Amino acid sequence: MHRVSKLSFPLRPAFFLLAPLAIALLAACTPDNKQSTFGTAGPIAKDQADLFIFIFWIAAVVFVMVEAAIIYIAIRYRRRSDSDKLPHQTHGNDRLEITWTIIPVLILAAIAVPTLISIWEQQNHVPQDQGEVLNVEAIGHQWWFEFRYPDQEVIVSNELHIPVGRPVAFKLESQDVIHSFWVPKIAGKVDMVPLNDNYMWMIGDEVGEYYGQCAEFCGIAHAHMRFRVFVHEEEEFQAWLKGMHTAPDAPAAGSPEESGKNLFAANCSSCHTVDSTAPGSYAREVSAQQARWNGWISDIENSGIVSAPNLTHFGTHSTIGAGLKDLNQKTLEEWITDPSSIKIGTRMQKHAAVYDTPDKTAKLSPSEVSDIAAYLLSLKPGSTPAGETASSVGGDADGESLFVTNCASCHSTGDDTIVGPGLAGVADRAGSRVAGQDSDSYLKESITNSGAFVVDGFAPVMPGFSHLGTDSIDALVTYLKTLD
Ligand code: HEC
Ligand code: HEC
Ligand SMILES: [Cu+2]
Numbered sequence: 001m002h003r004v005s006k007l008s009f010p011l012r013p014a015f016f017l018l019a020p021l022a023i024a025l026l027a028a029c030t031p032d033n034k035q036s037t038f039g040t041a042g043p044i045a046k047d048q049a050d051l052f053i054f055i056f057w058i059a060a061v062v063f064v065m066v067e068a069a070i071i072y073i074a075i076r077y078r079r080r081s082d083s084d085k086l087p088h089q090t091h092g093n094d095r096l097e098i099t100w101t102i103i104p105v106l107i108l109a110a111i112a113v114p115t116l117i118s119i120w121e122q123q124n125h126v127p128q129d130q131g132e133v134l135n136v137e138a139i140g141h142q143w144w145f146e147f148r149y150p151d152q153e154v155i156v157s158n159e160l161h162i163p164v165g166r167p168v169a170f171k172l173e174s175q176d177v178i179h180s181f182w183v184p185k186i187a188g189k190v191d192m193v194p195l196n197d198n199y200m201w202m203i204g205d206e207v208g209e210y211y212g213q214c215a216e217f218c219g220i221a222h223a224h225m226r227f228r229v230f231v232h233e234e235e236e237f238q239a240w241l242k243g244m245h246t247a248p249d250a251p252a253a254g255s256p257e258e259s260g261k262n263l264f265a266a267n268c269s270s271c272h273t274v275d276s277t278a279p280g281s282y283a284r285e286v287s288a289q290q291a292r293w294n295g296w297i298s299d300i301e302n303s304g305i306v307s308a309p310n311l312t313h314f315g316t317h318s319t320i321g322a323g324l325k326d327l328n329q330k331t332l333e334e335w336i337t338d339p340s341s342i343k344i345g346t347r348m349q350k351h352a353a354v355y356d357t358p359d360k361t362a363k364l365s366p367s368e369v370s371d372i373a374a375y376l377l378s379l380k381p382g383s384t385p386a387g388e389t390a391s392s393v394g395g396d397a398d399g400e401s402l403f404v405t406n407c408a409s410c411h412s413t414g415d416d417t418i419v420g421p422g423l424a425g426v427a428d429r430a431g432s433r434v435a436g437q438d439s440d441s442y443l444k445e446s447i448t449n450s451g452a453f454v455v456d457g458f459a460p461v462m463p464g465f466s467h468l469g470t471d472s473i474d475a476l477v478t479y480l481k482t483l484d
Pocket of ligand 3: 179180
């Protein structure tokens with residue numbers, strides 16, 4: 001007589017090990033959990049959760065019935081003696097086979113109908129009768145999110161702001177690999193695919209702060225690629241939009257913020273924009289971002305630039321590292337000193353010249369780091385009325401300070417290459433760059449229409465600066481001619 005051999009692992013310890021694990025995993029489903037798809041706050045997430053519950057109960061009934069039948073049959077027809085007589089065989093029983101084909105077909109049909117209706121509605125029907133539709137372009141980057149509001153000409157990174165109860169129509173794009181856009185409590189999830197735009201919409205039903213997460217494995221920092229969604233009362237949302245068009249106040253002379261501003265211009269502004277508040281800055285940022293990306297593509301290993309989060313009014317943000325940590329002086333200092341202490345794998349640390357050190361931490365003293373952090377935290381809508389340009393652009397037309405603010409992140413005043421060529425002696429070579437063009441007009445054209453002539457061995461990533469105005473450009477040319 002055969003005996004069931006003993007299990008090769010001890011059952012009881014396994015149970016004590018696995019039970020707490022299962023409970024811990026299930027805890028993630030509590031409706032209060034920020035990333036749980038239960039406890040929804042928008043119609044799309046709600047429909048999806050309802051559909052899930054509906055399918056869950058069908059599956060639960062099927063599970064119980066099948067398990068019950070298995071247990072019943074195993075006991076009822078178990079081997080009772082040493083007799084080798086086979087039980088009655090049912091192979092080829094038409095009635096049984098038709099029955100167990102039809103039942104699953106009916107079950108699958110019951111699941112397919114509401115599923116297909118939901119998919120169709122959610123993809124194709126941005127509701128037109130629930131207030132004005134807000135258009136947003138969401139772009140996935142390794143490893144952060146960019147949000148563009150084309151109609152309002154606003155760009156933000158990692159923190160999306162939307163009005164409560166109004167439909168938001170998304171165009172989803174990716175600049176590099178496949179990412180996926182997911183706001184568990186409000187809507188989701190749809191892939192962000194390079195060169196193939198996807199569309200989705202959502203409505204936030206309740207004012208509040210919600211978590212977003214990239215839901216498609218996209219490289220080393222995938223799990224750290226998050227974002228926040230702030231759902232505002234309409235009035236608050238309009239105030240936020242207005243703030244995004246209001247320049248910050250200039251830092252007080254001699255303050256840490258002022259020192260931070262200059263350090264930022266010299267070390268960080270080749271990748272990050274901080275002044276997208278003035279009219280025209282939206283289009284400029286879109287093309288600057290593309291140029292940074294082209295610069296990276298043209299030299300993936302050594303490029304000094306790469307598309308990066310827009311830091312306009314960064315002081316109003318509540319998170320850092322794409323939704324990873326709360327934003328404050330301390331976390332910001334940690335990030336600037338050594339981004340991987342907060343998030344591994346950032347392109348910032350890999351490409352920014354300021355991290356070109358043996359241990360990959362910033363070439364900045366603790367007080368310089370602190371000044372930059374203070375400056376970034378001070379970036380908030382100021383008292384300048386919307387529409388007026390920031391004082392950092394042009395103004396007193398001092399060539400050197402214009403250079404520090406606008407050019408120093410890509411150009412050294414010596415021979416070193418940062419992103420562009422070092423500008424020592426540029427006036428001497430300027431006269432012989434383009435046949436028939438003298439030094440002054442070459443320098444002027446380099447600044448206003450930078451694509452007209454591209455220096456050999458460099459990527460065409462320098463943005464145009466005609467928005468600075470004639471006086472500032474003349475001052476810059478005068479300053480460049482002093483460099484030797
Ligand atoms: C080579 C381009 C590059 C340079 C130069 C650069 N950064 Fe970044 N920065 C990035 C990229 C890319 C990210 C996104 C990193 C991520 O989340 O994966 C980023 C992210 C950030 C963030 C976080 C934004 C957010 O919402 O999470 C801050 C703050 C920041 N950078 C500050 C700085 C400062 C300060 C400097 C200068 C000391 C600097 N950066 C220089 C590319 C750059
Ligand atoms: C995003 C980086 C970046 C910024 C910011 C930038 N440049 Fe450039 N610049 C470059 C690159 C790259 C080149 C070389 C390729 C080319 O000619 O376009 C260049 C070329 C030049 C040249 C031609 C140099 C030569 O040897 O012929 C001049 C002059 C110049 N830049 C001046 C400026 C001035 C002035 C500013 C600020 C108002 C500025 N650049 C801002 C990247 C930048
Ligand atoms: Cu991703």
